[in-house]
Amino acid sequence: MYEACIGLEVHIELDTFSKAFCSCPVKYKSEINSCVCPVCMGLPGAMPVLNKKAVEYAIRLGLALNCSINRTSYHARKNYFYPDLPKGYQISQGENSICINGFIEIEGRKIRINRIHIEEDAGKLIHEKDRTLIDFNRAGVPLLEIVTEPDLKSSEEAKIFLETIRNTAISLGISQCRMERGQMRCDVNVSVRKKGEQALNERCEMKNINSFSAALRSIERETERQIEIIENGGSIRRETRKWDDANQKSVLLRSKEEVGDYRYFTEPDLPPVVIADEWLQKIKQEMPEPYLSKVRRYEEDYDLSKYDATTVASDVKLSSLLDEAVGCGADAKMVTNLLLSFVMRIVNEKEMETSNIPFNGESLAELSALISKNEISYTAAGVVIEQMFESKLSPSEIVLLKGLGQISDKAFLEETARKVISENEKSVSDYKKGKTNALGYLVGQCMRKTGGKANPALVKAILEKLLEVET
Numbered sequence: 001m002y003e004a005c006i007g008l009e010v011h012i013e014l015d016t017f018s019k020a021f022c023s024c025p026v027k028y029k030s031e032i033n034s035c036v037c038p039v040c041m042g043l044p045g046a047m048p049v050l051n052k053k054a055v056e057y058a059i060r061l062g063l064a065l066n067c068s069i070n071r072t073s074y075h076a077r078k079n080y081f082y083p084d085l086p087k088g089y090q091i092s093q094g095e096n097s098i099c100i101n102g103f104i105e106i107e108g109r110k111i112r113i114n115r116i117h118i119e120e121d122a123g124k125l126i127h128e129k130d131r132t133l134i135d136f137n138r139a140g141v142p143l144l145e146i147v148t149e150p151d152l153k154s155s156e157e158a159k160i161f162l163e164t165i166r167n168t169a170i171s172l173g174i175s176q177c178r179m180e181r182g183q184m185r186c187d188v189n190v191s192v193r194k195k196g197e198q199a200l201n202e203r204c205e206m207k208n209i210n211s212f213s214a215a216l217r218s219i220e221r222e223t224e225r226q227i228e229i230i231e232n233g234g235s236i237r238r239e240t241r242k243w244d245d246a247n248q249k250s251v252l253l254r255s256k257e258e259v260g261d262y263r264y265f266t267e268p269d270l271p272p273v274v275i276a277d278e279w280l281q282k283i284k285q286e287m288p289e290p291y292l293s294k295v296r297r298y299e300e301d302y303d304l305s306k307y308d309a310t311t312v313a314s315d316v317k318l319s320s321l322l323d324e325a326v327g328c329g330a331d332a333k334m335v336t337n338l339l340l341s342f343v344m345r346i347v348n349e350k351e352m353e354t355s356n357i358p359f360n361g362e363s364l365a366e367l368s369a370l371i372s373k374n375e376i377s378y379t380a381a382g383v384v385i386e387q388m389f390e391s392k393l394s395p396s397e398i399v400l401l402k403g404l405g406q407i408s409d410k411a412f413l414e415e416t417a418r419k420v421i422s423e424n425e426k427s428v429s430d431y432k433k434g435k436t437n438a439l440g441y442l443v444g445q446c447m448r449k450t451g452g453k454a455n456p457a458l459v460k461a462i463l464e465k466l467l468e469v470e471t
């Protein structure tokens, strides 16, 4: 029996105003080669200046992923030739990265993070039929590279790890991590060994994978490929391979270069990055709550299920609405239900971003109070939320305007219940035969007759009483 040892190198593009070493803007969509200057074009004599925000963002991520922050770190030149790399080298960090020795816990297991370092992105090649063009807008955009130890054991774990990194970066406000825009990419290292063995075998790397599903498939296929080679008496050579997602297979790119091939040396044009105590303290105090601590807080303090906690925590807007509503005294579970059922249904229907939800947590708190005080039914709350997307009225105003107030008038509800009983002989006889779920159907019919406004608990009690008398 074999097991896979998977390591990831995840690149995330930082959401800074300007590039890593010059003042050109970072814009996803702008005219080709419009965001360039002598520095990011690599013209002779141009001098880089490090973007302070990129350093701050690296520290935020390092703290969130339990890393030690190196108080003095250096930049290095990683030399290689490629047409989208105008300088002929990439400014990166080598031995002395800004964040080292971190970890995150996934399903109760520690996944070690070797380091997080700052580096610059390359330009983009645009291949046309008989020529290739280069857009340098992306050249010099700041990236963080997160390098794990080969601690992941399966493609599922790798997926959870990648989702956690994405949610963490988004919660910290440092990257949007949209994979379809190339703002998050990863290289996957896979080796296999017999279960119980301690030593790592030779690994293969697959470069520039740009979707979670491609990462999963590449890991699965590569694991199978290596096991097959070993089973047939062969051995694994260290290689860089390219994952061809369309054909579901990897192809050899090159036999793996060694670190020495890049002739790393300290970047002579940039001074060391020295982080003062005061600045580190300030960053700690001001940074937004990281995703994983939000999940923990929702499970422990709000008593949410793991699924609900991770779903709400993974969206900055939903989690701020929840926290704000709870701050106004609302019940956390009730608000979570409203968010994940009614609010998200409308967000998906309208194909809108959650950041554009037009109401605040205080309104949600007001709405959940109307439900807990039995002034409206849970079903009617859905109608109120629909209106909250369309108008600036408060939940109470909407309830008045739309006549959504819950009906608790016993005589009226009894009359409705009698009608429903006479119209649904089959369900009534089912109920009398002991099929208790027939009662739920009858309650539903009463709710329908009252446009969702009947108090469901009261209706249920009235139906039970009437049906008992009849027997």
Ligand SMILES: [Zn+2]
Pocket (backbone or CB within 6 Å): 019, 022, 023, 024, 035, 036, 037, 038, 039, 040, 041, 140
């Ligand atoms: Zn520039």
